[in-house]
Amino acid sequence: MTTTTLPTYDEAIAGFEPVIGLETHVELGTNTKMFCGCPTDFGGEPNTRVCPVCLGLPGSLPVANKAAIEATIRIGLALNCSIATWCRFARKNYFYPDMPKNFQISQYDEPLCVDGYLDVEVDGKTVRIGIERVHLEEDTGKTLHVGGATGRIHGATESLVDYNRAGIPLVEIVTKPVPGTGALAPEVARAYVTELREVIRGLGVSDVRMEEGSLRCDVNTSLNRPGDEWGTRTETKNVNSLRSVERAVRTEIIRQSAVLEGGGRIVQETRHFSEETGDTRPGRSKETATDYRYFPEPDLVPLAPDPAWVESLRLALPEPPRDRRKRIQESWGLSDLDMQSVVNAGAVELIEETVAAGATAAAARKWWLGELARRANEAGIDLASVGATPAQVAELQTLVDSGKLNDKLARVVIEGVVAGEGSPTEVMEARGLAVVSDTGALTAAVDEAIAANPDVAAKVRDGKVAAAGALVGAVMKTTKGQADAKTVRELILERLGAS
Amino acid sequence: MSDLTRMTAAELAGTIAKGDASAEEVTRAHLDRIAAVDGKVHAFLHVDADGAINAARKVDAKRAAGDELGPLAGVPVAVKDVLTTRGVPTTAGSKILEGWRPPYDSTVVERLRDAGTVILGKTNMDEFAMGSSTEYSAYGPTNNPWDLGRIPGGSGGGSAAAIAAYEAPLAIGTDTGGSIRQPGAVTGTVGSKPTYGGTSRYGLIAFSSSLDTPGPCARTVLDAALLHEVMAGHDWRDSTSIPQAVPPVVEAARLGMTGDLTGVKLGVVTEFNGEGAEPGVLAAFHDALAALTKLGAEVVEVSAPHFQYALPAYYLIAPSECSSNLARFDGVRFGLRVGDDGNRSLEEVMSLTREAGFGPEVKRRIMLGTYALSSGYYDAYYGQAQKVRTLITQDFNAAFEQVDVLVSPTTPFVAFPFGSRTSDPYQMYLADLFTIPTNLYGGPGISVPCGLSEGLPVGFQIMAPTMADDRMYRVAAALESAVGTLTPPSLEG
Structure with missing residues (x-):
């Protein structure tokens, strides 16, 4: 294979208009599965959360989960959709071992929610993303290929299937094609998924964790020359983080641009995004059949949500995240840019809860967007999963405010908290990190520093107070940073008769 | 004591309740009968003698303790092998499920157990209920x-x-296009298909989900009604189950047994009263009509113009649903697995399993259904068939504005010799010509013996509006009181 040099993103996008579209799957956090009474919690020994229905045993029948239907309607309402007054489930037929019945109960031409929108903000501009449909279906099991080098089916000696996930309610949210975003397309894609996640989290219907797969995203991308018809799209799967959503669109734009500029043609296909390399590769088609032979699911009666009930759900919707953020931004006194960084970091709730736990907004923001965001980035995880709770961050700030910790020590305490060593106070005590405020011990360290640096001491005595910094540094070094720098400085000046 | 195997279910229940015979004695009598004649009949695929004896002993213990017994307590029942029985082999007549022991009971079986009936075993059937x-x-x-x-x-x-x-006084069947009624007709027994949704499909290995209906088989109408009431009723595990009270079929059967049908209006379906049926079948049917008239019933002709499209519509809808329902038989989770030698791909193993595990009629219908649901053909086949279904329902609704029940022969011909219709599928499909419309409509239908043609039983079909199953039981019991039950020749010697 020849290696061609890919254009930069700016070069790639220069000659083209991108059109994007997103299909998002959200696992609902209902207590039980979509069509049976099995529990839905993540994890668990393989094939322990199964029954005749979700295993698709002969004779078993599905019964629709009302809580899942309600959650789907609430998502639809929050996305400004119309709610069907009558609709049916449909069978999507294809053979695959992680599908117990070799058909998936889904919705086809009669989705529960249609024709809505979600407004997102990118670069200070509001972009309206059209929502084509929101429908309800059941999740599949998980296949694990054992014995191969790649974890893929090729070369594997055994394939194992875990049906714990089979039958978990899954909501699919499909956007209309989004044209006109230009070079901002990758950011718009990310902003949409971020906002969607906020909306769904606000509804309390899913934990929307991309790393656990409770929110999964497929990204459609096409390019066309300005003025031309839309180009052929590719569908990128395996996009498992917000960052990857943006990268996947960017990568696909660069790749497609190179193909088109080289006189090639885009093939309509499914591509897999690689978190490691950031590129996309053609996916092996999961199903051999391309004709799903959809037909109305005869085992289930049609859904006919009572309009009065739907209206009551609409009235009970929480404040939209966007409105809420505006309100919060004002109360925290943040600039648009600062608020944007909070949102991008997924830190709105975290900061809000930290403030509720007693910290100031500024302090809460500092910790979450500073030290904790850095750690989350390094670990490649969501901020919420970083290992510190809002209550712990508030506690940490209390320790700083009371002088027990300085900034530097507080960062070390965070390390311990994140490592699971306990609360900030416990970590501080266990690691012996408290600020040394015992002046007796400090005086000895100061005297030692003065004795070790006679030249500097002489300068300070001569009135060059600024030179004291070197002595403060020496003291901080011997106390391993546990002294309060201000107290040390005062002591030095006092001993040298310069205060 | 008279031969326990010759008694009706109602008589057996009374005998057990009075203590004239124990449930265990009744069960053993039937197990003995099975041992004696099933080699010739081959009605059973699996006889669960131990399970039956245990169930019978429980009834006897309950009786000894003075507990109240249900109306069919201690009465043996045979169950079609398409309904799951916990721990007891369930094959649906297919090699692909050979040896499979379901981990759960179907709702119907659960209700039979709760009622204290004694399940003798599982009965033979066309593979996945596809055949006549x-x-x-x-x-x-x-x-x-x-x-x-x-x-x-x-x-x-x-x-x-x-x-x-006489291997069992009662049996459970399932009826998708006539699978209870047509066997009832050709064996001189009573076969009843309840309203779709009147009996639970949970645990019924699906052939065609929108048509499959479990129902009772018996030698008398009253027995069928007694079994109907035990097995029917709303079941939350089946979404299509109707959340209404079971129609009073036992009361209706008893009313019919008085032989008075004054004020009851019977509609003879014009389209099913001439061509298509053997002369002997039609003659027996007309004799029965005359008998019913004598009992006070009024007989009128009713046209159901779309019934003629029922058979083709059925042979699109049922195969379509079956092509999807039978997809789960792939060798991955249960049942037969063929060709898994470590070198073949999953698709090859699935394919080899299905090739070896399914018989010719099942394969034919899976292919028909797969085709009918295919993109580009869906509207012309499956979609069109659903429209026909709506028209047939309209025919029924219009007819029931004029009459209380509709009547016809159950099947166009008496029991035919083996091999005479297997070479031409259409000739086989014609067996269900008169029974299929009811399935497409969703209403109840019953077949009751009405006489012989060339020494073989003829069935009389009564069809009623949905959830008015009681009406057909009344007419069926009245006809039975007029023409009597049929007794087959002895199997001994």
């Missing part, structure tokens, strides 16, 4: 007790033959 003769059972056909060289009907030929041969 049991010739498509993967385990060999069932022989009609009236003539062992002839078919017992299908798909539930095993259940009907078991009753006709």
Whole structure:
């Protein structure tokens, strides 16, 4: 294979208009599965959360989960959709071992929610993303290929299937094609998924964790020359983080641009995004059949949500995240840019809860967007999963405010908290990190520093107070940073008769 | 004591309740009968003697303790092998499920157990209930007790033959296009298909989900009604189950047994009263009409113009649903697995399993259904068939504005010799010509013996509006009181 040099993103996008579209799957956090009474919690020994229905045993029948239907309607309402007054489930037929019945109960031409929108903000501009449909279906099991080098089916000696996930309610949210975003397309894609996640989290219907797969995203991308018809799209799967959503669109734009500029043609296909390399590769088609032979699911009666009930759900919707953020931004006194960084970091709730736990907004923001965001980035995880709770961050700030910790020590305490060593106070005590405020011990360290640096001491005595910094540094070094720098400085000046 | 196997279910229940015979004695009598004649009839695929004896002893213990017994407590029942029985082999007549022991009971079976009936075993059937003769059972056909060289009907030929041969007083069948009624007709027994949704499909291995209906098989109308009331009623595990009270079928059967049908209006379906049926069948049907008139019923002709499209519509809808329902038989989770030698791909193993595990009629219908649902053909086939279904429902609704029930022969011909219709699928499909419209509509239908043609039983079909199952039981019981029950020739010697 020849290696061609890919254009930069700016070069790639220069000659083209991108059109994007997103299909998002959200696992609902209902207590039980979509069509049976099995529990839905993540994890668990393989094939322990199964029954005749979700295993698709002969004779078993599905019964629709009302809580899942309600959650789907609430998502639809929050996305400004119309709610069907009558609709049916449909069978999507294809053979695959992680599908117990070799058909998936889904919705086809009669989705529960249609024709809505979600407004997102990118670069200070509001972009309206059209929502084509929101429908309800059941999740599949998980296949694990054992014995191969790649974890893929090729070369594997055994394939194992875990049906714990089979039958978990899954909501699919499909956007209309989004044209006109230009070079901002990758950011718009990310902003949409971020906002969607906020909306769904606000509804309390899913934990929307991309790393656990409770929110999964497929990204459609096409390019066309300005003025031309839309180009052929590719569908990128395996996009498992917000960052990857943006990268996947960017990568696909660069790749497609190179193909088109080289006189090639885009093939309509499914591509897999690689978190490691950031590129996309053609996916092996999961199903051999391309004709799903959809037909109305005869085992289930049609859904006919009572309009009065739907209206009551609409009235009970929480404040939209966007409105809420505006309100919060004002109360925290943040600039648009600062608020944007909070949102991008997924830190709105975290900061809000930290403030509720007693910290100031500024302090809460500092910790979450500073030290904790850095750690989350390094670990490649969501901020919420970083290992510190809002209550712990508030506690940490209390320790700083009371002088027990300085900034530097507080960062070390965070390390311990994140490592699971306990609360900030416990970590501080266990690691012996408290600020040394015992002046007796400090005086000895100061005297030692003065004795070790006679030249500097002489300068300070001569009135060059600024030179004291070197002595403060020496003291901080011997106390391993546990002294309060201000107290040390005062002591030095006092001993040298310069205060 | 009279032969326990010759008694009706109602009589047996009374005998057990009075203590004239124990449930265990009744059960043993039937197990003995099975041992004596099932080699000739082959009604059973699996006899659960231990399970039956245990269930019977429980009833006897309850009685001894003075507990109240249900109306069919201690009465043996044979169950079509398409309903799951916990821990007891369930094959649906297919090689692909050979040896499978379900981990759960179907709702119908659960209700039979709760009622204290004694499950004797599982009866033979056409594979996955696809057929009208049991010739498509993967385990060999069932022989009609009236003539062992002839078919017992299908798909539930095993259940009907078991009753006709006195191997069981009661049996459970399932009816998708006539699989309870047509076997009832050709074995001289009563077969009733309740309203769709009146009996639970949970645990019924699906052939065609929108049509499959479990129902009772018996030698008398009252027995069928008694079993109907035990097995029917709303079940939350089946979404299509109707959340309404069971129609009062036992009361209706008792009313019919008085032989008075004054004020009851019967509609003879014009389209089913001439061509298509054997002369002997039509003659017996007309004799029965005359008998019913004598009992006070008024007989009028009613046209159902779309019934003629029922058969083709059925042979699109049922195969379409079956092509999807049977996709789960792939060798991955249960049942047969063929070709898994470590070198073949998953698709090859699935393919080899299905190739080896399914019989010819099942494959034919899966292919028909797969085609009918295909993109580009859906509207012309499946979609069009659904429209026909709506028109047939309209025919029924219009007819029931004029009459209380509709009547017709159950099946166009008496039991035919083995092999006479297997070479031409259409000739086999014609067996269900008169029974299919009811399935498409969703209403109840019953077949009750009305006489003989060339020495073989003829069935009389009564069809009622949805959830008015009681109406057909009344008319059926009245007809039975007029023409009597049929007794097949002895199987001994």
